[in-house]
Amino acid sequence: MYFKNVFSLIICFVLSACSFVQIKEMSNTEKQLLGNIHQDHVAREFRAAWVATVANINWPDEPGLSVIEQKEQAIQILNSLQKHNFNTVIFQVRPQADSLYQSSYEPWSYYLSGEQGKAPEPFYDPLKFWIEQAHKRGLKLHAWINPYRAHHHIGGPTSEQSVVEKMNDKVVKLKNETYWFLPTDQAVVSHTLNVLTELVDSYDLDGIHYDDYFYPYPSYNNDEDFPDAEQYRQYVAEGGALSIGDWRREAVNQFVKRLYQRVKQSKPHVLVGISPFGIYRPGEPETIRGMDQYDKLFADAKLWLNEGWLDYFSPQLYWPINQYAQSYPLLLSWWQSQNTHERHLWPGINALRSFDEAGVDEVVNQIMINRGFLSTSPGTVFWNVAALDGSQLMSDVIAQGVYQHQALIPETPWIAAPHLAAVNVDMNYVGEDIHLTWSHSNSEQVSQLLVYLKYAQQWQYHIYSSEESVISVAASEGQRPLEVIKVIAIDRLGNQSDEIELLIK
Known part of the structure; x- marks a missing residue:
């Protein structure tokens, strides 16, 4: 009887305690974020995320992992993209003039093994593995390259195979210990285009992608001018008439144009995407303020879009919607006004800002603005893939909310394709x-x-x-x-x- 009474008391205590447990109800915002989207016909939307390998930001999460661990981490990332109904992965394959694939021109990346020039052991080709696993999951893979960074300051020691050693008269050292190619040097242009051509010819890529690192950000050199005065003096001595700024911009412009032509000569179906800094110049549009990429990075991104030297354009609009001086919708609308060739405009967003309700709501609102402004060819690129699992709320809202239905990439009508027969x-x-x-x-x-x-x-x-x-x-x-x-x-x-x-x- 004693034990029966004790047991009854325990049951009563547990039931009483349970009555005080509060079940958290969803807020109105959460209910909205997880609402139904009625989609009878297939959605068309570019849904991509950057996977950064420089400094081991996303993959592999540290140098020197075993091949098995590297593959497991890659599959985990790709499974997450598939689970969240993304359709494209933008995978960084040339972070510092070294490669995450078998290259005839540049060494194996430090970020794989911790030793630049060391191939994976046992051998495998990481890019080939990523492509195969991405396609298996219905994902496109775009190879992301950095054209001008020769060695990152968090990139380990340079090896004998590094371009810093092999092309030492073609690179300069910046104040933050980063090495940079000389963009105006034609040997640099030829080398980079040869790297690119081999990459496109050798792999079953869906796209080539490069980002905002043209000339380096001023902070890389302690706000001092880029150290190419000697090369500019030689240019003037040989009869060059451009100002130093125009000389630098023209070198980048010609590279952008030639890269696009080279890819299209090799494999026309491979999309070429550029992701520049989100502001072209302060005052364009009128209320916008911020860094002047035209003057500081010598990147005339408006020209590239105006000329159609790309298939998609992903300005890095990393600011909140209501940040007046860098207004997301104002910048998006301005870039759209410059899209005279009607290329794909798929902005990059900062999905890492925060993972609470306000941060998730901001991401969804930016995606919805993209869908409204870019209704014929919507798309968004997440910086970066880690955001997908940043919090349970973020994961749920992407997979069950804003991306609750699968999507095909928008069509690209300016690229001719053979007739596709029915199955x-x-x-x-x-x-x-x-x-x-x-x-x-x-x-x-x-x-x-x-x-x-x-x-x-x-x-x-x-x-x-x-x-x-x-x-x-x-x-x-x-x-x-x-x-x-x-x-x-x-x-x-x-x-x-x-x-x-x-x-x-």
Whole structure:
């Protein structure tokens, strides 16, 4: 009886304690962020995240990891992108004139092994692995290069194979211990274009991407001028008439133009993207203030967009919407006004600002502004991939809220693509599922499969990698039987074939 009474008291105590446990209710903002988006037809949106390897920011998280650990970390990142319904990864492969792939021109990266020039052991090609694993998950992979950084100040000691040693008259040392190529030197241009050509020719890339590091930010050299006075004097002595600023800008402009031409000569389907600093010049538009990239980085980003020397343009709009002097919507609208060739405008956002409700709300609001301003070709690039799992709220809102539906990349109409024939589909019942086995007259053209399903008058869709030769769909959802299936082939540029319709009896 004693033990029975004690047990009863314990039960009463537990029940009483439970009555004081408060279950946190979602705020109105959280409810909004996790609301339903009605999407009967496939969404078209570029959803990308940067994966930075410089200074081991994202991958690998430290130099010297085993090959197994490196692969595990890569798969974890790619799985997260897939889970959150992204469709593109922008992977940094040339962080400091060294490579995360097998290059004939530059050494293996310090950020892999902790020793520049040392190949992975046992050997594997990281870029090839990333491409294969990305495509397996239906993700595009864009190779991100840094054209002018020769050695990062957090990049370990330079090796005998480093361009700092091999091309020592083509690089300069800055005050923060970073080495920089001389952008005006034609040998530097030729070297970088050769690196790029080999990269594009050797790998099954979906894009080439480079960011805002043209001439270095002033802080890299303690706000002193870039140390190329000797080269400029030689230019003037040989009859050059440009000012030093125009001379520097012209070198970068010609590089941007030639890079685009080189990629298109090699593989026209490979997209070329540039991600410059988000402000062109203070006062453009009128109320904007901030660093002048035209004058400080010698980057005439407006010209590149005006000339169409790129396929997509991702200005780094890393400021909040309501920060008046760097207003996100004002800057986005201004860049759109400069998009005279109607290229893709997919801004980069700072998704790492904070992971609380206010930070998550800011990210969603910027994505929604992009969808409104750029309705024919929306897109957003996250700085950086770590933001996806920055907090449970951020993860849930991306996967179940703003990106709750999968999306194909927007089409790129200025790139010619061969006609994409419709797929052939065989349908078989396997238990409570229907298996769709597809084939195609030119299967290498097919990058993805878009499948529409109609359950009792309601449509839904799913996107599958072309590596899935058999697609399994449910014959019913609860009491709703499957009535119609539509299967559409998608090429690597997002173009669609005619649909194949299957009626379920």
